[in-house]
Amino acid sequence: MKQQKIALPNQLWTSDSIDLTSHRYQGKLLKKADGLALGKAQRKTHPRQNLADLSQRPKNTNALTIYDWSNQGRLEHLKPIRAKRMSVSAFTFYRGMPALMLFDQAWEPQHSGLFQQICGDCHLSNFGGFASPERNLLFGINDFDETLVAPFEWDLKRLATSFVIAAQDIGLSERAGLKAVKIMLNSYRTHLTEHTKLSPLQVWYEKVDASTLLKSTECQKLRKKRAKHLDRAEKRTTHSLLPKLTEQDPETGSRHFIDEPPLLWHPQVDEPFAKDADEFFKDYRDSLKYERRILFDRYQLTDVAMKVVGVGSVGTRSAIALFEDADREPLILQMKEACPSILSPLFLERVAHEGERVVHGQQLMQAASDIFLGFSRIEQQFHVRQLRDMKISVDLQDMDEAYFHEYAESCGFALAHAHAKAGNADVVMGYLGEGDGIVETLQCYAMASSERNLEDYQLFMNEISDEKIAVAGDDVL
Structure with missing residues (x-):
């Protein structure tokens, strides 16, 4: 468009x-x-x-x-x-x-x-x-x-x-x-x-x-x-989120997200992450620091769902991904679409990746950033971080x-x-x-x-x- x-x-x-x-x-x-x-x-x-x-x-x-x-x-x-x-x-x-x-x-x-x-x-x-x-x-x-x-x-x-x-x-x-x-x-x-x-x-x-x-x-x-x-x-950790967002398959032991439309649902064929999720996370992995790539390799993607978040972000493409290690220990990442700023035409330098813009700004301004903070793209550009990892507002x-x-x-x-x-x-x-x-x-x-x-x-x-x-x-x- x-x-x-x-x-x-x-x-x-x-x-x-x-x-x-x-x-x-x-x-x-x-x-x-x-x-x-x-x-x-x-x-x-x-x-x-x-x-x-x-x-x-x-x-x-x-x-x-x-x-x-x-x-x-x-x-x-x-x-x-x-x-x-x-x-x-x-x-x-x-x-x-x-x-x-x-x-x-x-x-x-x-x-x-x-x-x-x-x-x-x-x-x-x-x-x-x-x-x-x-x-x-x-x-x-x-x-x-x-x-x-x-x-x-x-x-x-x-x-x-x-x-x-x-x-x-x-x-x-x-x-x-x-x-x-x-x-x-x-x-x-x-x-x-x-x-x-x-x-x-x-x-x-x-x-x-x-x-x-x-x-x-x-x-x-x-x-x-x-x-x-x-x-x-x-107490706001991945483990605290599991009972609220997921349920476990009694046969395989693997977890998956629980659909709660219109705020949480599995992507349809024409939506992001319905396909190419593995390719997305392969590119995302490359955006991480070396030692964190090795940590990320200990997990395997098991499910992805679209999720509505915030106020101003509603309507942009936001999703969550569930990863598990070999012993079913979970990791939940959030992918948020990174959209151009209204002031992008005034930027002195062209931004090649909006997700990278967000990540670099966050790393520069925060005292310490999420170890899984990174970026990738499918058709849209995204930045990625852990979901609610001790993140809380008053x-x-x-x-x-x-x-x-x-x-x-x-x-x-x-x-x-x-x-x-x-x-x-x-x-x-x-x-x-x-x-x-x-x-x-x-x-x-x-x-x-x-x-x-x-x-x-x-x-x-x-x-x-x-x-x-x-x-x-x-x-x-």
Whole structure:
């Protein structure tokens, strides 16, 4: 299918933009002091107060235009499920269409000019626990479908806006939402400053351990909630999923997935993985590090099923694969279709494989990545990882104001590490500074962006009311 064209700026990168991923400026490695000075100098050409300004969308382009664009190529019978999940609240709408904010950010009149690898969909529900190769529970960003090289503050803007929208969603005050933004930004700057004192290797070895966050929680009520959350995450392993997703053949002892349409089903003849699955995993194996290929060789594919996941991913091709070793010990992998970013036409370098884009962004920004993180393709391009291996996100509805604000602090901490690992903490801190100016700027942005999101959500809901967008029933939530 030919991709619908969306009006985009001529370029994002300009002559005064700086690539923070190279750690060089004008051909020379940046010293810490030089990086700090460079960031401060960037304020003159890219004033921080201008970051508060929202974009003006091109003529005849609105949220529905981007929604239609984002639905291209998705499976038709799953589009009503996506619409239903997005319709639940203004926050699920915000989560369900990251392309809309990326599009708006591309048209913003000003950005920092400081480019690095960013998450691209940095909202608070995309933070959570995940397993390190050593089986420790880490905290950080755990979704990189939209990762790209772009101005570093785009992550801050999306995260700040998500706290304002989420506060409204769970019945907290506007003041509580704005306070969360301030806490998150101050945490981000505090921990980014700490990273400026470390060597590159020390930054690389740093990790945000979930148990450390628990120990730093002084409130007993919050400690109990976080301890419960930690315990739940550690139990989310392949073995815990088996009774829910599979059943065992009494004769052969082999397991297979249980069909539960419309959310889980075995692929039909015209769907991915109905054939060529072995070839897919052969190519996937080649994307793994050498020692992990040898580990992967101990397993054999026994079943594949299509599975609906998330909110924004619904309708793209997502599947799970069951592998077993010779003693029936299981491994479950998830394959998610990796689609081009709405900003792909603006990329300086052409992306050869969208799955590889996701994997490389995740490896660069996460403290430690899934040992089975890889990529492959059939007709579509996919990235692959273990299914729910200690991966967990917080339940917003379980949050009171105190928990909400502590979570904002944790997200700021984790984002600082991701940005320091992927970019240059000295330059970013030189640009942001230590005063309240940047906090007030991004609070203003978050308020304006949340108001725009609410308007877009209402437009979306009007289309549903007018039966122009089909929605599934409550059973898909």
